[in-house]
Amino acid sequence: MDEKMNYAPKKSSIPQDIIFEICSWLPVKSLMRLKCVSTLCNLIVSESNFLDNHRFRSMGTKFLVKGGEFYYTAEENKDGKASASLLQVDKFNNSYNRAPTYSCFNSCVNGLFCGWRSSSLLIFNPSTKEVRILPQPNKDILWCNYSLGFEPKENKYKVVSTKYHAQEGYIKYWIFTLGIDKTWREIQRGFSCVPSSSPSVCISGVIYQFVYESFLNCYKSAIVAFDVKFENYEIIALWKAFMSPLHYHELIEVKGKLAIIYYNYVRRSGYMDMWILEQTSRKKMERNITIAFP
Structure with missing residues (x-):
């Protein structure tokens, strides 16, 4: 918010922060229409800080x-x-x-x-x-x-x-x-x-x-x-055990950290492991969490 560009006209009766705030709650379809209204609206909708704020407030997945x-x-x-x-x-x-x-x-x-x-x-x-x-x-x-x-x-x-x-x-x-x-x-x-x-x-x-x-x-x-x-x-x-072709594994993000989902097809034990990369100098997957299937 502190780094927003000064988009609002000097004689505008609506403060810049209010314009930014209102637009950040609009649905995507409305924002796309705003881009065609004026150069000012197009700049607001396209600004990176605005996009980050709008994405954070999106309620649906x-x-x-x-x-x-x-x-x-x-x-x-x-x-x-x-x-x-x-x-x-x-x-x-x-x-x-x-x-x-x-x-x-x-x-x-x-x-x-x-x-x-x-x-x-x-x-x-x-x-x-x-x-x-x-x-x-x-x-x-x-x-x-x-x-x-x-x-x-x-x-x-x-x-x-x-x-x-x-x-x-x-x-x-x-x-x-x-x-x-x-x-x-x-x-x-x-x-x-x-x-x-x-x-x-x-x-x-x-x-x-x-x-x-x-x-x-x-x-x-x-x-x-x-x-x-x-x-x-x-x-x-x-x-070393990770290299087996009988295992399923995928990279995901967990609270800003890298994690691996790891599942053994042969074992079929009803749970999978999740390894998290801790912020250490060794750069290895350090912490293991077991997740049971519902």
């Missing part, structure tokens, strides 16, 4: 649901019932259906989704139904993976690309800063591990993702931590 060849937004009913309403995202589907059939959505930050299909890459906002198609990835790629990250201090969104080039025969890492870069920038400080296709998590300006030792070894052996601001990496070791 929205979901992105994939059904066949179409995508929908789902919102929980406020009366406490288990049912949910679905709304087809027409603008998103029309843009995204230009690409091949295969799709992957495994990266989400502040309500923005990063998705790709073969040679097509885009950023999607389910709330506003806005779609931004990014520059086409390089050709001659056998395998690629993307992660979306956010740097809160500089208020920048970056897409990290991991690509296996057929001609060179090795992995390359690229960065694209939304709203700034026109083309992809190669990272010279890469690492030899291969990021998995499982969802990544961005926490406090750091992207966390499982990695493999190589294409031949498909066991998740560690976690890579990518600093979005400084664009460098750090490897976090995992325990």
